[in-house]
Amino acid sequence: MPELNFQVEGAKATAFSVAPALSFKLRVSSSNEQEQIRSIVLRCQIQIEAMWRAYTQEEQAQLRDLFGDKGRWRQTLRGLLWTHAAITVPAFCGETLVELPVPCTFDFNVAATKYFAGLFEGDVPLCLQFSGTVFYEENGSLQVTPIPWDREARFRLPVTMWKEMMEAYYPNTSWLCLRRDVFQKLYAYKMQHGLTSFEEALESILTAAEEVTRP
DSSP: OOOOEEEEEEEEEOOOOOSOEEEEEEEESSSTTOEEEEEEEEEEEEEEGGGGGGGOOHHHHHHHHHHSSSSGGHHHOEHHHHHEEEEOOOEEEEEEEEEEEEEOOOTTTHHHHHHHOOSSSSSEEEEEEEEEEEEEEEEEEEEEEOOOOOEEEEEEHHHHHHHHHHHHHHHTTTTTOOOOOHHHHHHHHEEEEEEESSHHHHHHHHHHHHHHHOO
């Protein structure tokens, strides 16, 4: 029965992708170098291990929406689910190097997006947890076995890689998903005041709110 190990050796932004995506360079190795692995249906859950890095005061302020005030971080700073990915690993013997595609979203309703956007420097500590099915050859016949639940790999993703990727896809832009009824109210406000963009509508609303609260 194969005993597989996984190691992330690097990451890069996927070139010419329709939507933002990262590609993780994943080394898959078998403890038995002579064992014939026919294929692997590999699934991966990626967790952000937020508690395993330090934060500047500016980052603490940006992450307040996720973890609350800094005084509560001992209780609230925790791991976050980032995303899921999947790949079919082709046949190999001993070890192989594959690209694991990871789709990325810039939707600020997603906790992981808020986390990435709230960082200014350093790395993001990731834990990649693997599952799936291994097809291998033993005594001339095809065998099937699941990947054990404890297979995982860790990697530190540079914050600059995420930010440069998102800037390339969405220059000077952020995405915000609104409930349909809220969007309709904003759209009506935009048309009523003869504004040319949603940015102008939001700026008008925020300026009016500031004037009301100004002492």
